[in-house]
Amino acid sequence: MGKYILALDEGTTSARAILFDRNGCIVDMVQREFPQIYPHPGWVEQDPMEIYASQYGVMMELIAKRSLTAADIHAIGITNQRETAIIWDKATGIPVYNAIVWQCRRTAPMCEEIKAEGLTDEIRRKTGLLIDAYFSATKIAWILDNVEGVRERAERGELCFGTVDTWLLWRLTDGAVHATDVSNASRTMLYDINRCDWDDELLARFGIPRSMMPKVEMSSHIYGYHTLNGTPIPISGIAGDQQAALFGQRCTHPGESKNTYGTGCFLLMHTGNTPRFSDNGLLTTMAATLDGQAPQYALEGSVFVGGAVIQWLRDALGLIRDAEDSEYFASKVSDTGGAYLVPAFTGLGAPHWDMYARGTLVGMTRATGRNQIVRAALESIAYQTNDILALMHEETGIPITTLNVDGGASANNLLMQMQADFSELTVRRPAVRESTALGAAYLAGLSTGFWTNEDLEKTAETDRIFTPELSDDARNAALSGWRRALRAVKAWSSFDETEEG
Numbered sequence: 229m230g231k232y233i234l235a236l237d238e239g240t241t242s243a244r245a246i247l248f249d250r251n252g253c254i255v256d257m258v259q260r261e262f263p264q265i266y267p268h269p270g271w272v273e274q275d276p277m278e279i280y281a282s283q284y285g286v287m288m289e290l291i292a293k294r295s296l297t298a299a300d301i302h303a304i305g306i307t308n309q310r311e312t313a314i315i316w317d318k319a320t321g322i323p324v325y326n327a328i329v330w331q332c333r334r335t336a337p338m339c340e341e342i343k344a345e346g347l348t349d350e351i352r353r354k355t356g357l358l359i360d361a362y363f364s365a366t367k368i369a370w371i372l373d374n375v376e377g378v379r380e381r382a383e384r385g386e387l388c389f390g391t392v393d394t395w396l397l398w399r400l401t402d403g404a405v406h407a408t409d410v411s412n413a414s415r416t417m418l419y420d421i422n423r424c425d426w427d428d429e430l431l432a433r434f435g436i437p438r439s440m441m442p443k444v445e446m447s448s449h450i451y452g453y454h455t456l457n458g459t460p461i462p463i464s465g466i467a468g469d470q471q472a473a474l475f476g477q478r479c480t481h482p483g484e485s486k487n488t489y490g491t492g493c494f495l496l497m498h499t500g501n502t503p504r505f506s507d508n509g510l511l512t513t514m515a516a517t518l519d520g521q522a523p524q525y526a527l528e529g530s531v532f533v534g535g536a537v538i539q540w541l542r543d544a545l546g547l548i549r550d551a552e553d554s555e556y557f558a559s560k561v562s563d564t565g566g567a568y569l570v571p572a573f574t575g576l577g578a579p580h581w582d583m584y585a586r587g588t589l590v591g592m593t594r595a596t597g598r599n600q601i602v603r604a605a606l607e608s609i610a611y612q613t614n615d616i617l618a619l620m621h622e623e624t625g626i627p628i629t630t631l632n633v634d635g636g637a638s639a640n641n642l643l644m645q646m647q648a649d650f651s652e653l654t655v656r657r658p659a660v661r662e663s664t665a666l667g668a669a670y671l672a673g674l675s676t677g678f679w680t681n682e683d684l685e686k687t688a689e690t691d692r693i694f695t696p697e698l699s700d701d702a703r704n705a706a707l708s709g710w711r712r713a714l715r716a717v718k719a720w721s722s723f724d725e726t727e728e729g
Contacts, residue, residue: 356512465671476667
C-alpha cells in the first residue's frame with residue numbers, strides 16, 4: 229500500500245498537484261499557471277491540451293521532486309473547475325475546439341431563447357439549476373452548431389464531451405475511461421438529479437447526442453488506472469471543486485456548511501439525501517457521494533464579489549499595498565462610522581438578483597477615511613455571506629450552527645470574527661486550508677481502503693474557532709444598516725430619469 233494520496237487540482241487559472249500523507253497533511257505541492265484565451269469581449273477559452281499538459285506536468289514534477297515511485301502513490305484524486313466544456317475525437321484524442329470556460333458569456337442569447345420557451349421551471353425541477361450560460365449545456369450546443377463538421381461527427385458517435393475532470397481522466401487512462409462523477413454531471417444543465425441520469429428531453433432540446441456523454445459514477449469510485457513506469461495507480465476519486473471542498477471540510481450531514489472565500493464566495497450547505505429546491509435563486513446540486521451511498525445533495529449560493537473587493541482596494545483605490553494589509557487597517561478602527569460598502573460591481577446575486585446593481589458606498593461623513601472604507605469592504609464580504617446563510621435556513625428550515633471556512637481570505641482573522649458576529653454562529657477554520665484538494669484526496673482514499681470514515685474524523689484538525697462576540701443590539705443595528713444600504717443600491721439601479729420629479 230502506497231504512503232501517499234496524490235490530488236490533482238485543476239483550477240481556472242492554474243494546475244496543482246498536492247501530496248497528502250495518511251494523516252491528511254500536505255507533504256508537498258507544485259503549481260503551474262496556464263494561458264487564458266479571450267477571442268472576443270465576454271468570451272473565455274482555454275486550450276485543452278494546455279490544461280492537460282500543465283496538470284500532467286505538475287504531477288510529474290512533484291513525483292520527481294519527492295523522488296517517488298509508483299509504489300509510493302496509493303491513489304489519485306481529481307478536482308476541477310466546473311462547467312467548462314470540452315469536446316474531442318474519441319479515436320485521436322484531438323479536441324475539436326478550445327475548452328469553453330465557465331466564465332464565458334457567449335451563449336447568453338441562447339439562454340434567453342430557452343427562457344422564452346418557458347423551460348425555466350422544468351430545467352430547475354430536473355437539474356436544480358437556473359438557465360444560464362454558466363453551465364455546460366449551451367456551451368456544447370454552441371460548439372456543435374458553430375464548428376464546421378462537428379455536429380455530423382457527433383451524430384456518427386465519433387466525439388466525446390467532458391468537463392475538465394472527464395478530459396483529464398480520459399487522458400490519464402490513455403482513452404480507456406470516459407466518465408465523470410455526479411457532482412460534475414449535476415453542473416451541466418443536462419443531468420436529472422432526481423433520477424441520477426442524463427435527461428433525454430434536455431439532450432434533445434440542446435441537440436446533443438447521448439453518445440457524447442460520459443458515464444456517471446459516484447465521486448468515490450475506482451474509475452480506472454494511470455500507468456506510471458509500468459505500474460497502474462488507481463484514479464479513485466473525482467469531484468467538482470466546490471463539492472470537493474464541502475467533502476474536504478467533512479460536511480456530510482444536513483445543515484453542515486462551508487464557505488470558500490476566494491475572488492467570489494461559494495457557500496454550500498449539505499442537505500442529505502433529499503434535494504431541496506430554492507425559490508430565490510439558490511442552486512440545488514449533487515454533493516460528493518460514496519459508492520454504495522444514496523445520492524447526496526447540497527444547496528449552493530454565490531457571492532459575486534468576495535476577496536475581489538480587497539483586490540479593488542489595492543489595485544483601483546490604492547488604499548492598501550497587499551491583501552494582508554486589509555486586516556491591519558480595518559482593525560485600527562472599532563467600526564465604520566456608519567459607512568457601508570455594497571460591492572455590486574457586477575450586480576447582486578442571491579437573494580437579491582439585480583443584474584443592474586452597481587457598487588455603492590453610503591453613509592460617509594467627513595470622518596470617513598481609509599480605515600473605515602477598508603473595514604466596510606471586509607464587512608461587505610461577511611454581510612453578503614450572511615444573506616445566503618439566512619436564505620438557506622429560511623428555505624430549508626435546517627439550522628446552521630457552524631460555518632467551515634477555507635480560501636485565501638479565510639486567513640483574515642478580523643473577517644472571520646465579523647462573520648461569526650453578523651451570522652451569530654461558530655466559524656471553524658481548519659488546519660489544512662486546501663479543502664478542495666483534500667476533498668479529492670479523501671474521496672480517492674476512501675474507495676481504495678487508504679482511509680475509513682473514522683480515520684477522516686481523526687484527521688480533521690482545527691486551526692481556530694471564532695465565536696460570536698457582538699451583542700444582539702449591535703448585531704441587529706449592523707444588519708439593519710446593511711439592509712438599508714442594499715435598498716439604496718436597488719433604488720439606484722431602478723431609477724428612471726423620465727420619472728424624475
